[in-house]
Structure formats: structure tokens, C-alpha cells
Amino acid sequence: MARAGLTTERLVRAGAELADEVGFEQVTVSALARRFDVKAASLYSHLRNSRDLKTRIALLALEELADRGADALAGRSGKEALGAFADVYRDYALAHPGRYTAARYPLDAETAAASAGPRHTQLTRAILRGYDLPESEQTHAVRLLGSVFHGYVSLESAGGFAHSAPDSRESWTRIVDALDSLLRNWPAR
Amino acid sequence: MARAGLTTERLVRAGAELADEVGFEQVTVSALARRFDVKAASLYSHLRNSRDLKTRIALLALEELADRGADALAGRSGKEALGAFADVYRDYALAHPGRYTAARYPLDAETAAASAGPRHTQLTRAILRGYDLPESEQTHAVRLLGSVFHGYVSLESAGGFAHSAPDSRESWTRIVDALDSLLRNWPAR
DNA sequence: TGCGGTTTCCTAATGCCTTTAGGCAAACCA
DNA sequence: TGGTTTGCCTAAAGGCATTAGGAAACCGCA
Numbered sequence: 001m002a003r004a005g006l007t008t009e010r011l012v013r014a015g016a017e018l019a020d021e022v023g024f025e026q027v028t029v030s031a032l033a034r035r036f037d038v039k040a041a042s043l044y045s046h047l048r049n050s051r052d053l054k055t056r057i058a059l060l061a062l063e064e065l066a067d068r069g070a071d072a073l074a075g076r077s078g079k080e081a082l083g084a085f086a087d088v089y090r091d092y093a094l095a096h097p098g099r100y101t102a103a104r105y106p107l108d109a110e111t112a113a114a115s116a117g118p119r120h121t122q123l124t125r126a127i128l129r130g131y132d133l134p135e136s137e138q139t140h141a142v143r144l145l146g147s148v149f150h151g152y153v154s155l156e157s158a159g160g161f162a163h164s165a166p167d168s169r170e171s172w173t174r175i176v177d178a179l180d181s182l183l184r185n186w187p188a189r
Numbered sequence: 190m191a192r193a194g195l196t197t198e199r200l201v202r203a204g205a206e207l208a209d210e211v212g213f214e215q216v217t218v219s220a221l222a223r224r225f226d227v228k229a230a231s232l233y234s235h236l237r238n239s240r241d242l243k244t245r246i247a248l249l250a251l252e253e254l255a256d257r258g259a260d261a262l263a264g265r266s267g268k269e270a271l272g273a274f275a276d277v278y279r280d281y282a283l284a285h286p287g288r289y290t291a292a293r294y295p296l297d298a299e300t301a302a303a304s305a306g307p308r309h310t311q312l313t314r315a316i317l318r319g320y321d322l323p324e325s326e327q328t329h330a331v332r333l334l335g336s337v338f339h340g341y342v343s344l345e346s347a348g349g350f351a352h353s354a355p356d357s358r359e360s361w362t363r364i365v366d367a368l369d370s371l372l373r374n375w376p377a378r
Numbered sequence: 379t380g381c382g383g384t385t386t387c388c389t390a391a392t393g394c395c396t397t398t399a400g401g402c403a404a405a406c407c408a
Numbered sequence: 409t410g411g412t413t414t415g416c417c418t419a420a421a422g423g424c425a426t427t428a429g430g431a432a433a434c435c436g437c438a
Contacts, residue, residue, distance in 0.1 A: 002404090003404070003405080003414095003415060003416070004415085004416075005415095006415075006416085028394095028395065028396090029395075029396065029397090030394075030395055030396080031395095038416070038417090039416070039417060039418080040395075040396075040397090041396090041397075041398085041399095041416080041417075041418085041419095042415070042416045042417070044396090044397070044398080045414080045415065045416080046415095049396075049397070050395085050396065050397090104343075104347065106347055106348070109348075112348075137363070139353075139354075139355055139360065140355075140359075140360045140363040140364060140367070141367075143341065143344075143350060143360045143364065144337065144341075144360075144364050144367060146340070146344060146349075147336070147337050147340030147341035147344060147364070148333065148336050148337055148340055149340070150340040150343065150344060151335070151336030151337055151338070151339040151340020151341070151343065152332065152333075152336035152340070154293075154339065154340065154343065155332075155335060155336060155339060158293065158295055159295065159298075159301075160335075161332060164328075165328075166328055166329075170329075171328065171329045171332045171333075174326070174329040174378075175329060175332065175333050175336070177376055177378075178329070178330075178333060178371055178375065178376060180376075181371065181374065181375075181376040182367055182370070182371045185370065185374060186367065186370075187366050187367060187369075187370040189363075189366075191433085192385090192386060192387070192432095192433065192434085193386085193387075194386095195386080195387085217423095217424065217425085218424075218425065218426085219423075219424055219425080220424090227387070227388090228387075228388060228389080229424075229425075229426085230387080230388070230389080230390095230425095230426075230427080230428095231386075231387045231388070233425090233426070233427080234385080234386065234387080235386095238425075238426070239424085239425065239426090
């Protein structure tokens with residue numbers, strides 16, 4: 001019988017596609033095996049277990065997202081950078097719902113530290129360079145931005161804003177406006 | 190054999206406790222049955238299926254959260270209301286992680302409409318009465334607040350801010366300060 | 379008090395998913 | 409080309425979800 005040519009790499013990539021198609025929760029070793037026309041047990045030479053698969057998909061998503069974020073920030077600053085970065089998040093989540101969910105998959109401390117997660121923080125900090133925040137407020141602002149981006153996108157893809165006016169895109173741009181304004185007028189303690 | 194006295198009510202309540210103890214994802218018909226010293230099949234006279242169980246836990250959490258939010262808003266306005274409401278979210282999520290996750294469980298449109306979800310929107314709108322926003326901006330502001338609250342709490346309980354200074358509580362109060370400031374100086378279009 | 383009806387929980391069974399163990403054959407490499 | 413490695417397979421055990429059908433407990437009424 002001809003070999004399927006499985007590799008961890010290919011499995012993770014296919015797993016990410018599967019996640020986008022059927023949802024991250026439904027990404028299963030069995031389903032992935034089916035997609036390669038192979039028995040589930042065969043995947044265990046390439047993946048430690050089901051959690052390992054999901055973790056790897058999460059790492060892939062975090063990296064893709066950071067890469068796109070970095071691209072978006074290149075050559076931009078201030079509000080332009082803020083808006084471009086925000087759009088990267090939203091667009092990614094809408095285009096790749098499964099991967100985006102995966103990016104929220106809980107990682108243990110060391111895996112998280114070695115992931116692209118910290119790059120996200122760095123990128124957000126880079127945005128703040130276009131504004132005049134005291135060092136002591138930077139972390140708070142980073143956390144605020146992260147919360148808004150993640151919170152909005154997560155509520156939106158859960159259908160939170162689906163059936164009500166105004167359009168979600170409109171809120172998104174207004175929220176970016178508001179954040180820009182806030183960063184320019186960050187309140188003193 | 191003595192009867193266990195199962196009811197949908199008791200099952201959902203126990204399911205919520207279970208969620209807080211072991212995580213919403215691990216809430217399973219089997220695990221719940223074990224907790225009542227009963228066979229899994231026995232739960233199916235009280236619950237349609239596993240999804241039904243999770244949905245009911247989600248509805249319970251949404252209601253508890255809305256109740257607490259309403260309490261927090263009673264007799265307060267402006268920044269005081271904003272801060273109290275924000276704390277309700279954070280405190281609830283920290284005290285009841287499983288329930289909080291449940292509150293994010295995707296509901297179909299009609300279930301969502303009949304849930305306490307809309308009350309959350311109403312409560313958030315009530316906070317805005319303490320600020321001077323044009324009607325056309327209200328929905329955007331509601332969405333922003335919802336995003337920040339949910340986003341922050343969700344990142345925090347995922348351990349996002351766990352091992353880094355400054356303290357998460359400090360960021361939280363600073364973020365509430367910032368939101369208050371933003372609402373008082375909402376940018377014109 | 380005892381009887382029928384209803385309700386509640388049980389056993390049994392199926393199907394799908396995860397994971398481990400051990401085997402055979404294809405691919406590589408010398 | 410023969411030996412070795414590696415890749416995918418079969419087999420099997422254990423878990424959760426769910427349905428069908430049975431028996432015992434409970435409840436109301438005569």
C-alpha cells in the first residue's frame with residue numbers, strides 16, 4: 001500500500017484548514033486521519049496526542065497573526081498603524097475562524113513563552129510609540145488594546161453583533177477612532 | 190433502589206458547579222451522572238442531550254451575571270457605575286471560571302434572544318446615560334465596553350497577564366479610568 | 379390500604395473518538 | 409540487492425453520547 005507521506009508539518013497545516021472549515025472544537029485526530037485517508041492510529045507517530053495537535057495549530061495561528069501584524073505595522077505609525085493592526089486581527093478572525101479560536105487555546109507557561117505570543121505584545125508596544133504615553137502606563141495600554149481587539153473579534157465571531165444595526169464594520173472603525181483618541185489623551189493618574 | 194431525585198434544575202446547577210471545578214469543556218453528561226451516583230443514560234429524561242446541558246448552564250451564567258450587574262448599577266451613575274459594573278464581570282469570571290466560559294457558549298438566535306443576553310446590553314446602555322453620547326454613538330460604545338470587559342477577563346483567565354508586572358488589578362483600574370475618560374471625551378465623527 | 383398508572387432510573391447496545399502495542403511492507407542506503 | 413529503518417496497518421481497551429426497552433418506586437384514588 002502506497003504511503004500517504006504524513007509529516008507533523010503537513011498534519012498541522014491540514015488541521016488548521018480543518019479548523020477553519022468545521023471549527024476548532026471539531027478538530028480531531030480521527031477527522032484529520034480521514035482527510036489523509038489513513039487510520040487514526042497512524043498519526044501517533046507524528047503527533048504525541050490530540051492536545052499536541054491542537055497546541056501546534058495554536059502556535060501556527062499565533063505566528064501567522066504576528067507575521068501579518070508585523071507586515072501591517074511596517075512603514076506606518078500613529079492612528080494609521082493602530083487601524084492597520086486592528087484590521088489584521090479582525091480580518092484574520094473572519095477569514096480563519098478556526099485558526100483564530102486555536103490562537104486562544106490554553107498553552108502551558110513555557111510553550112506560551114516560546115510562542116509568537118510575546119511578539120504580539122511587542123507589536124502592540126510598537127504602536128504605542130506613535131503616542132505619548134509614560135512608560136508606567138504602557139503595559140496598561142497594551143492590555144487594553146489586546147482586550148479590545150480580542151474581545152470585539154471574539155464577540156463578533158460568536159455572532160454577538162450579527163443581527164443588529166449598525167453594521168459591525170462601522171462599529172469597528174468608530175472603536176478604532178475612539179482608541180486613537182484615548183491614546184492621544186491618556187488620562188493622568 | 191432509592192431514587193436520586195434528579196431534576197433539570199438540580200442537574201444544571203450541579204453542572205455549573207462542575208464547570209467551575211474542572212472547566213466548562215470537561216462538563217460531560219457522564220461526569221455529571223457520576224456526581225449524582227447515577228448512570229449517564231438516566232440524565233436523558235431531564236436533558237435533551239449534551240448540548241442542551243451546556244446551553245442551560247450558559248443561560249444560568251448569563252442570568253447570574255446580569256443580576257449582579259443590575260445590583261451593581263443600582264444607585265450609581267457615571268464612573269462609579271462603570272467601575273462597579275466592570276468589577277462584576279471580572280469578579281464573576283475569577284470566582285466562576287467555568288460559568289463564565291459557559292456564558293460564551295454559542296447559542297442559536299432564538300435562544301440568545303430569549304436569554305439574559307439582551308439585559309447585558311440594556312445594562313451597558315444604562316451606564317452610558319451617565320455620559321453625554323449622541324444616540325448614534327451609543328451602540329458603538331456599548332460594543333466597545335462589552336469588548337473590553339470580555340476581552341480583558343478572557344485574556345486574564347487564560348493566564349495572559351499572569352506572570353508579568355504590573356499587577357492585573359492595577360491594569361484593570363487604570364483601564365476603567367481610561368474608559369471613563371474616553372466616554373467623557375468621545376471623539377466626534 | 380391496596381391498585382393502576384406514571385415516572386424514574388437501570389441494563390443493554392451501538393457508534394465514534396483516543397491511545398497503545400505489535401506487525402508487515404515499502405523505502406532508503408550501503 | 410539485502411538489511412535496516414520507518415510508516416502505516418490491525419487489534420484492542422477504555423471513554424463519552426445516545427437510544428430502546430424494562431423494572432422498581434412513587435402517587436393518587438378507590
